[in-house]
Amino acid sequence: xxxxxxxxxxxxxxxxxxxxxxxxxxxxxxxxxxxxxxxxxxxxxxxxxxxxxxxxxxxxxxxxxxxxxxxxxxxxxxxxxxxxxxxxxxxxxxxxxxxxxxxxxxxxxxxxxxxxxxxxxxxxxxxxxxxxxxxxxxxxxxxxxxxxxxxxxxxxxxxxxxxxxxxxxxxxxxxxxxxxxxxxxxxxxxxxxxxxxxxxxxxxxxxxxxxxxxxxxxxxxxxxxxxxxxxxxxxxxxxxxxxxxxxxxxxxxxxxxxxxxxxxxxxxxxxxxxxxxxxxxxxxxxxxxxxxxxxxxxxxxxxxxxxxxxx
Ligand SMILES: *[C@@H]1O[C@H](CO)[C@@H](O)[C@H](O)[C@H]1NC(C)=O
Ligand SMILES: *[C@@H]1O[C@H](CO)[C@@H](O)[C@H](O)[C@H]1NC(C)=O
Ligand SMILES: *[C@@H]1O[C@H](CO)[C@@H](O)[C@H](O)[C@H]1NC(C)=O
Ligand SMILES: *[C@@H]1O[C@H](CO)[C@@H](O)[C@H](O)[C@H]1NC(C)=O
Numbered sequence: 001x002x003x004x005x006x007x008x009x010x011x012x013x014x015x016x017x018x019x020x021x022x023x024x025x026x027x028x029x030x031x032x033x034x035x036x037x038x039x040x041x042x043x044x045x046x047x048x049x050x051x052x053x054x055x056x057x058x059x060x061x062x063x064x065x066x067x068x069x070x071x072x073x074x075x076x077x078x079x080x081x082x083x084x085x086x087x088x089x090x091x092x093x094x095x096x097x098x099x100x101x102x103x104x105x106x107x108x109x110x111x112x113x114x115x116x117x118x119x120x121x122x123x124x125x126x127x128x129x130x131x132x133x134x135x136x137x138x139x140x141x142x143x144x145x146x147x148x149x150x151x152x153x154x155x156x157x158x159x160x161x162x163x164x165x166x167x168x169x170x171x172x173x174x175x176x177x178x179x180x181x182x183x184x185x186x187x188x189x190x191x192x193x194x195x196x197x198x199x200x201x202x203x204x205x206x207x208x209x210x211x212x213x214x215x216x217x218x219x220x221x222x223x224x225x226x227x228x229x230x231x232x233x234x235x236x237x238x239x240x241x242x243x244x245x246x247x248x249x250x251x252x253x254x255x256x257x258x259x260x261x262x263x264x265x266x267x268x269x270x271x272x273x274x275x276x277x278x279x280x281x282x283x284x285x286x287x288x289x290x291x292x293x294x295x296x297x298x299x300x301x302x303x304x305x306x307x308x309x310x311x
Pocket of ligand 1: 136140
């Protein structure tokens with residue numbers, strides 16, 4: 001179907017130069033552009049053994065920013081939020097960039113350029129609003145913007161800036177995002193920086209509610225849990241006692257709702273009040289996959305051969 005977009009020129013700020021650049025979002029000449037939405041083929045490098053997780057259905061998005069791929073996301077159009085994001089860890093340096101939130105034009109216009117672009121000031125194109133979450137969904141809600149691929153797991157400025165796209169974000173309670181989930185991200189950072197010798201592949205996703213799922217404005221589905229797992233096949237064998245189980249794989253599930261039952265993740269009643277009920281439970285990859293199978297009703301495999309195969 002041929003859709004002609006109302007926006008032709010979109011002005012973006014390049015983070016490197018701060019220059020306003022006129023970006024042709026859609027002209028006849030761009031039609032041959034390789035699609036970034038609908039196919040993981042251009043960004044298989046973000047998956048261990050080029051093997052995206054199996055068992056979850058959604059819209060693949062190769063997350064392109066400044067003409068480079070930075071990570072991959074499996075997006076769900078109905079939920080207007082991702083199932084997971086997959087990325088390569090690199091030891092971070094520098095500060096978190098000032099958030100400039102972006103969207104994925106190809107979700108609204110399949111023939112648009114594949115680079116993510118910052119939301120314009122003022123009203124957002126209606127097809128963009130229909131096709132994905134927008135800033136208004138989160139503003140004044142009781143949920144924060146929870147990165148699946150977090151800015152703090154990356155070294156380069158562009159890798160970091162590229163995580164600020166709403167297709168990489170789910171509604172996350174502040175008690176999780178600023179509490180136990182952030183601690184998890186920092187723990188993974190310290191562990192991988194210290195003992196992972198080669199690539200570390202990380203996949204972070206969500207577990208939906210079984211019933212009575214909350215939504216933001218009837219548009220964006222809120223997850224009950226977040227999960228994360230990494231695969232670091234090449235690591236330092238002289239691990240301290242407490243990290244013996246942390247390689248080559250490791251996984252965790254975090255609560256996003258204080259009222260959830262404690263079957264998957266128990267609650268520490270001694271935690272600080274603002275973080276109580278948002279616990280994160282560390283577990284082996286196989287245990288995570290068991291919970292995913294339970295909730296999704298199908299076998300979910302996060303890494304090729306559980307990250308144990310030699311490739
Ligand atoms: C958010 O809430 C504040 C304070 O109630 C209000 O001034 C502002 O207009 C609201 N913003 C939006 C986008 O609803
Ligand atoms: C991540 O780990 C590196 C290496 O240990 C450290 O220098 C850095 O401060 C850590 N960053 C965060 C945000 O924890
Ligand atoms: C492995 O870890 C040990 C103990 O922390 C350290 O002494 C050694 O230098 C590390 N080896 C490599 C290759 O990083
Ligand atoms: C948890 O349950 C209480 C009591 O039923 C309710 O008031 C509150 O809104 C619930 N919290 C969430 C995050 O759903």
